[in-house]
Amino acid sequence: MPSHQTRLRVRYAETDQMGVVYYANYLVWMEVGRVELVRSLGFPYKDLEQSEGLYLSVVDANCRYIYPARYDQEVVVETRIAKAGSRMVEFGYRISSAEPERLLAEGSTRHIWLNREWKPTSLPERYRKALGAA
Amino acid sequence: MPSHQTRLRVRYAETDQMGVVYYANYLVWMEVGRVELVRSLGFPYKDLEQSEGLYLSVVDANCRYIYPARYDQEVVVETRIAKAGSRMVEFGYRISSAEPERLLAEGSTRHIWLNREWKPTSLPERYRKALGAA
Amino acid sequence: MPSHQTRLRVRYAETDQMGVVYYANYLVWMEVGRVELVRSLGFPYKDLEQSEGLYLSVVDANCRYIYPARYDQEVVVETRIAKAGSRMVEFGYRISSAEPERLLAEGSTRHIWLNREWKPTSLPERYRKALGAA
Amino acid sequence: MPSHQTRLRVRYAETDQMGVVYYANYLVWMEVGRVELVRSLGFPYKDLEQSEGLYLSVVDANCRYIYPARYDQEVVVETRIAKAGSRMVEFGYRISSAEPERLLAEGSTRHIWLNREWKPTSLPERYRKALGAA
Numbered sequence: 001m002p003s004h005q006t007r008l009r010v011r012y013a014e015t016d017q018m019g020v021v022y023y024a025n026y027l028v029w030m031e032v033g034r035v036e037l038v039r040s041l042g043f044p045y046k047d048l049e050q051s052e053g054l055y056l057s058v059v060d061a062n063c064r065y066i067y068p069a070r071y072d073q074e075v076v077v078e079t080r081i082a083k084a085g086s087r088m089v090e091f092g093y094r095i096s097s098a099e100p101e102r103l104l105a106e107g108s109t110r111h112i113w114l115n116r117e118w119k120p121t122s123l124p125e126r127y128r129k130a131l132g133a134a
Numbered sequence: 135m136p137s138h139q140t141r142l143r144v145r146y147a148e149t150d151q152m153g154v155v156y157y158a159n160y161l162v163w164m165e166v167g168r169v170e171l172v173r174s175l176g177f178p179y180k181d182l183e184q185s186e187g188l189y190l191s192v193v194d195a196n197c198r199y200i201y202p203a204r205y206d207q208e209v210v211v212e213t214r215i216a217k218a219g220s221r222m223v224e225f226g227y228r229i230s231s232a233e234p235e236r237l238l239a240e241g242s243t244r245h246i247w248l249n250r251e252w253k254p255t256s257l258p259e260r261y262r263k264a265l266g267a268a
Numbered sequence: 269m270p271s272h273q274t275r276l277r278v279r280y281a282e283t284d285q286m287g288v289v290y291y292a293n294y295l296v297w298m299e300v301g302r303v304e305l306v307r308s309l310g311f312p313y314k315d316l317e318q319s320e321g322l323y324l325s326v327v328d329a330n331c332r333y334i335y336p337a338r339y340d341q342e343v344v345v346e347t348r349i350a351k352a353g354s355r356m357v358e359f360g361y362r363i364s365s366a367e368p369e370r371l372l373a374e375g376s377t378r379h380i381w382l383n384r385e386w387k388p389t390s391l392p393e394r395y396r397k398a399l400g401a402a
Numbered sequence: 403m404p405s406h407q408t409r410l411r412v413r414y415a416e417t418d419q420m421g422v423v424y425y426a427n428y429l430v431w432m433e434v435g436r437v438e439l440v441r442s443l444g445f446p447y448k449d450l451e452q453s454e455g456l457y458l459s460v461v462d463a464n465c466r467y468i469y470p471a472r473y474d475q476e477v478v479v480e481t482r483i484a485k486a487g488s489r490m491v492e493f494g495y496r497i498s499s500a501e502p503e504r505l506l507a508e509g510s511t512r513h514i515w516l517n518r519e520w521k522p523t524s525l526p527e528r529y530r531k532a533l534g535a536a
Contacts, residue, residue: 012437013156013430017149017205023326024147024295028415031292035414035474046474058291062330071151072437072448146303147296157460158429162281165426169280169340180340192425196464206303206314281426283419285473290415339419 001132003080004037007098010073020068026095026105027061033079034091034109041130053116054123056089063107067097074098084133086122088112135266137214138171141232144207154202160229160239161195167213168225168243175264187250188257190223197241201231208232218267220256222246269400271348272305275366278341288336294363294373295329301347302359302377309398321384322391324357331375335365342366352401354390356380403534405482406439409500412475422470428497428507429463435481436493436511443532455518456525458491465509469499476500486535488524490514 008029016022034056038045048054069075076096083090088110095105115121123133142163150156168190172179182188203209210230217224222244229239249255257267276297284290302324306313316322337343344364351358356378363373383389391401410431418424436458440447450456471477478498485492490512497507517523525535 011430012150012433013158015151016146017151017153018323018325019151022147023329024292024299027292027295028413031414044474055286057286057336058333060330060332061291062328064328065326068325072446145296146299152457152459157463158426158433161426161429162279165280178340189420191420191470192467194464194466195425196462198462199460202459206312280418281424284414285417285419285421287419292415 001081001084002037002041002130003078004033004040005076005078006033006036008032008075008077010069010071010075012071015071020070023063023065026063026065026069026107027109029075029077029095030061030063030079030091030093030107030109033077033093036077037079037081037091043127043130048127052124054121055114055118056111057114059088059110059112061107061109063105065105067102067104069095069097069104075104081132082108084128084131086128086133087120089131089133135215135218136171136175136264137212138167138174139210139212140167140170142166142209142211144203144205144209146205149205154204157197157199160197160199160203160241161243163209163211163229164195164197164213164225164227164241164243167211167227170211171213171215171225177261177264182261186258188255189248189252190245191248193222193244193246195241195243197239199239201236201238203229203231203238209238215265216242218262218265220262220267221254223265223267269349269352270305270309270398271346272301272308273344273346274301274304276300276343276345278337278339278343280339283339288338291331291333294331294333294337294375295377297343297345297363298329298331298347298359298361298375298377301345301361304345305347305349305359311395311398316395320392322389323382323386324379325382327356327378327380329375329377331373333373335370335372337363337365337372343372349400350376352396352399354396354401355388357399357401403483403486404439404443404532405480406435406442407478407480408435408438410434410477410479412471412473412477414473417473422472425465425467428465428467428471428509429511431477431479431497432463432465432481432493432495432509432511435479435495438479439481439483439493445529445532450529454526456523457516457520458513459516461490461512461514463509463511465507467507469504469506471497471499471506477506483534484510486530486533488530488535489522491533491535
């Protein structure tokens with residue numbers, strides 16, 4: 001199944017007064033990870049929305065926090081497609097610091113495809129193949 | 135000119151590792167302040183967008199930071215309409231902590247009205263009056 | 269086990285271009301919910317950090333998204349303590365819109381208590397009782 | 403005076419239901435800009451905080467919004483030091499989209515240096531020179 005790595009640097013805005021990254025921001029990084037994975041497969045998510053009227057709507061999300069991310073660290077978000085069907089897709093994430101190399105968090109998100117009327121819909125065949133859907 | 139006070143409590147998410155509220159979040163509180171001011175005048179901003187197709191687009195924003203807001207404090211956002219015309223509106227803000235009572239920040243934002251096509255437009259007369267526009 | 273309801277209003281800042289609340293913000297609302305639950309038990313979380321040097325560190329979080337929250341809605345966050353021991357606590361959340369009354373999301377977070385040196389620690393007895401810990 | 407360019411990509415999290423970037427997020431991008439400018443001068447801001455106990459505390463911020471930034475755009479943040487003394491520093495920012503090349507916003511922030519006791523302090527000479535302070 002397709003996977004992709006992307007890097008980002010922790011922003012001051014993302015920290016909280018505990019001196020580490022606020023927990024909800026890992027879900028923002030997961031968004032960055034899956035968008036870059038989809039881009040690497042040849043179809044920017046933006047185009048899916050604009051040209052195809054396809055929206056990736058989240059059904060559930062979970063995150064296991066292993067070690068706190070800190071301000072200014074380089075963070076690697078490794079995203080893979082864990083499961084893909086015609087109507088849903090599940091992403092898995094491993095979030096690590098680059099130096100020292102250490103696993104910070106693991107998580108997953110599940111999504112369904114919606115059309116412009118917000119109804120569940122099937123992903124057209126050409127995209128499905130790229131995602132590795134059965 | 136109309137003015138309004140609204141209260142909110144500082145969220146953990148809004149702090150940063152300096153142990154105080156991250157500076158961009160004051161602009162979020164200004165949004166809360168102007169939305170509640172407009173609601174107090176009898177027309178929720180949400181309805182302006184949905185029913186009238188009117189969007190309040192920001193032209194500039196500024197904030198002077200006087201004393202840092204801290205986690206869990208009750209914060210009072212005092213919003214007033216500083217200037218209002220048919221096509222623009224300017225809000226002024228005073229942001230204070232409730233206890234101890236202390237001025238934390240002052241600021242202002244200027245906006246123009248846009249229609250659904252994103253073109254500058256005039257606010258219908260009935261709203262203009264409520265805003266105190268000349 | 270203790271539970272608590274708190275209300276908040278969806279901010280413009282919390283929406284995204286899909287026209288609904290961005291998914292990471294539900295975790296911010298969960299933070300608001302558990303802080304208000306702990307406050308209702310008689311000990312503000314802020315005091316735990318400041319006076320006791322106790323930090324509630326998140327171990328995992330998950331959220332199931334059922335129906336999208338929209339701008340300006342009043343949202344009810346119902347938080348309960350699902351499990352509590354001397355060293356950990358688990359919160360459960362039900363997030364609903366007030367009008368129409370509809371379940372928007374369900375989730376949970378698990379936490380451990382850390383001391384000022386970031387070592388896992390036990391919650392003092394008086395707090396444990398209040399949380400309903402065995 | 404020193405200046406620096408950094409690039410970032412607009413996140414879904416940064417948009418709002420108007421379909422453009424929420425206005426407070428430009429201040430987050432300014433933070434990214436000034437941090438990268440300071441890094442390019444040879445002293446990461448993180449080290450100033452950790453090793454020197456120096457904190458860059460914001461005194462005021464302003465932003466003029468010229469053209470809306472959109473989801474997934476590459477954005478260039480051009481940051482320069484507009485003024486620097488022993489106790490204060492002012493940054494100026496130009497925020498543009500890369501393609502099409504278009505100015506999106508301009509702004510500035512003023513800061514003072516604080517020590518670990520949160521008292522205004524002077525920046526040590528070696529840093530002052532790097533910032534181009536008189």
